Amino acid sequence: MDLRRLPAARAAARALTCGVTLLATAAVGACGGTGTGGTPGGHGVRDPYFPKLGNGGYDVTHYELTLGYEPASGQLTGAAEITARATKNLSAFNLDLRGLDVSGVTVGGEAARFRRAGHELTVRPADALARGRTFHARVRYSGIPETITDPDGSKEGWLRTADGALALGQPTGSMAWFPGNHHPSDKASYDIRITVPKGLRAVSNGELAGEPGGEPAKGGRTTFSWHSPEPMASYLATVAIGKYEMASSTTKGGLPVVTAVDITQAEAGRKALAKLPDILEWGEKNFGPYPFSAAGAVVEREQDAGYALETQTRPVFPGAPSTGLLVHELAHQWFGDSVTPMSWRDMWLNEGFATYAEWMYAEDHGGDSAQTVFDQLYAGTRYAEPADDEAVWAFPPGRPPDAAHISDPPVYERGAMVIHKIRRAVGDTAFRDITRGWARTHRHGNASTRDFTEYVEQHAGGHEARARVGRIWDDWLYGDGRPDRP
Numbered sequence: 001m002d003l004r005r006l007p008a009a010r011a012a013a014r015a016l017t018c019g020v021t022l023l024a025t026a027a028v029g030a031c032g033g034t035g036t037g038g039t040p041g042g043h044g045v046r047d048p049y050f051p052k053l054g055n056g057g058y059d060v061t062h063y064e065l066t067l068g069y070e071p072a073s074g075q076l077t078g079a080a081e082i083t084a085r086a087t088k089n090l091s092a093f094n095l096d097l098r099g100l101d102v103s104g105v106t107v108g109g110e111a112a113r114f115r116r117a118g119h120e121l122t123v124r125p126a127d128a129l130a131r132g133r134t135f136h137a138r139v140r141y142s143g144i145p146e147t148i149t150d151p152d153g154s155k156e157g158w159l160r161t162a163d164g165a166l167a168l169g170q171p172t173g174s175m176a177w178f179p180g181n182h183h184p185s186d187k188a189s190y191d192i193r194i195t196v197p198k199g200l201r202a203v204s205n206g207e208l209a210g211e212p213g214g215e216p217a218k219g220g221r222t223t224f225s226w227h228s229p230e231p232m233a234s235y236l237a238t239v240a241i242g243k244y245e246m247a248s249s250t251t252k253g254g255l256p257v258v259t260a261v262d263i264t265q266a267e268a269g270r271k272a273l274a275k276l277p278d279i280l281e282w283g284e285k286n287f288g289p290y291p292f293s294a295a296g297a298v299v300e301r302e303q304d305a306g307y308a309l310e311t312q313t314r315p316v317f318p319g320a321p322s323t324g325l326l327v328h329e330l331a332h333q334w335f336g337d338s339v340t341p342m343s344w345r346d347m348w349l350n351e352g353f354a355t356y357a358e359w360m361y362a363e364d365h366g367g368d369s370a371q372t373v374f375d376q377l378y379a380g381t382r383y384a385e386p387a388d389d390e391a392v393w394a395f396p397p398g399r400p401p402d403a404a405h406i407s408d409p410p411v412y413e414r415g416a417m418v419i420h421k422i423r424r425a426v427g428d429t430a431f432r433d434i435t436r437g438w439a440r441t442h443r444h445g446n447a448s449t450r451d452f453t454e455y456v457e458q459h460a461g462g463h464e465a466r467a468r469v470g471r472i473w474d475d476w477l478y479g480d481g482r483p484d485r486p
Helices: 007-011 024-030 263-273 276-287 323-331 344-364 370-379 386-391 409-426 428-441 449-459 463-477
Strands: 058-070 075-086 090-096 101-107 113-117 120-124 134-143 147-149 155-160 165-168 188-197 201-204 207-209 215-217 221-232 239-242 244-250 256-262 295-300 316-318 339-341 445-447
Touching (some): 188 201, 244 263, 256 276, 263 323, 276 344, 295 323, 323 344, 339 344, 344 370, 344 409, 386 409
Parallel strands (some): 256 295
Antiparallel strands (some): 058 075, 075 134, 090 120, 113 120, 147 155, 165 239, 188 221, 201 239, 244 256
16 A cells, blocks of 8 residues: 555444344344354454454355446445355354445355344354355345545545445455455455446456456446456455556566556556556566466546555556556565565555565666665655654554554655665675565465564574674664664
């Protein structure tokens, strides 16, 4: 994510059960068998900043989402087929879903009892689910999805636009448009089908099935189908609906690239995205093979989101992106999307690497060296406003104070300074090996800050190099304020 282009962001129902309106207790008694054995899954995974996000007791392996959207009314209809594996004996399990009306739930094809409380959708199957069992849950829902205001003041969830909608999920917004296990630690593959009025296009993650113009559907509507075979955290899933100029191509290595540019941004968007294949090639030289089966971008109007987001395979930009911003979000495909943080406390692993990628790219293309940028930040001469320079030192990147600050400058710039310190400590050759090895070792998985520090120490070289990187954690990753020496 990149909120640095959005200063204001820094500053800043009811339950339907069994298809009829009932009290939750009545619904539980009216909708199916009793089930025996097992205990309920957890209604949160105790994330340090979002403790009620995600759910315990199961692991999702695949989402199949079938959506229909009517921009004029804002009405969304959906069916979510969730394939998951029980990690304990389950008598019930929870899904995260904010707002929207649920008209029915089945598990294994049989009607299941359910109730709503806040953003928790609690499902009680007709029969308990044994540990290790793969099960299929289907949720039918509809309504007008919500726009969520983040703790930092930015908007996410389902954003209505001038000609359609845009779904953005970091960190909690995905629960506004589909039910699921919405924590980055539970990644899954996706199939997303979206039906929209004729004349509009619907863009999502992964590979486009069929033609860019979509497939005809009933009632003068068009259906677009997208397939994401590699694991994806739910906050990286996106849907963009509107009038787009779409283009399909392949890189020199044969990677499919699909871009969608709002028709009001067409000329500037085409020019900016022309650099995308070269940046991907540069990324592969520095970070290793591109981790997904497709690539691309979505360029919206500036007012539609106000910030860029690294939605997997197809990052979203508010207007035609600068080269630096394009590098940043594409670098996230390795750092954040393929190697995904274990918890939101590990956000600096996403943003520190992506910001440092900007420095590296500039260094390789005639701009300031990474050392120059580092020195300017340390000296407090990087930005025109002194407050922006001081903001870098507000807190250590490995320990944001709360959820409202996980996208603040220390996570980005000081996080990148940590990466640069590692490079200086181990040398360019070892640094390249560490960077590529980290992306390869945790490809399509999750990793914590501790995983990273241990990996760097193991691959830093001799005793002296390991001692140097150990001091980096104390002074730069977890230390308060500006370290005494750069």
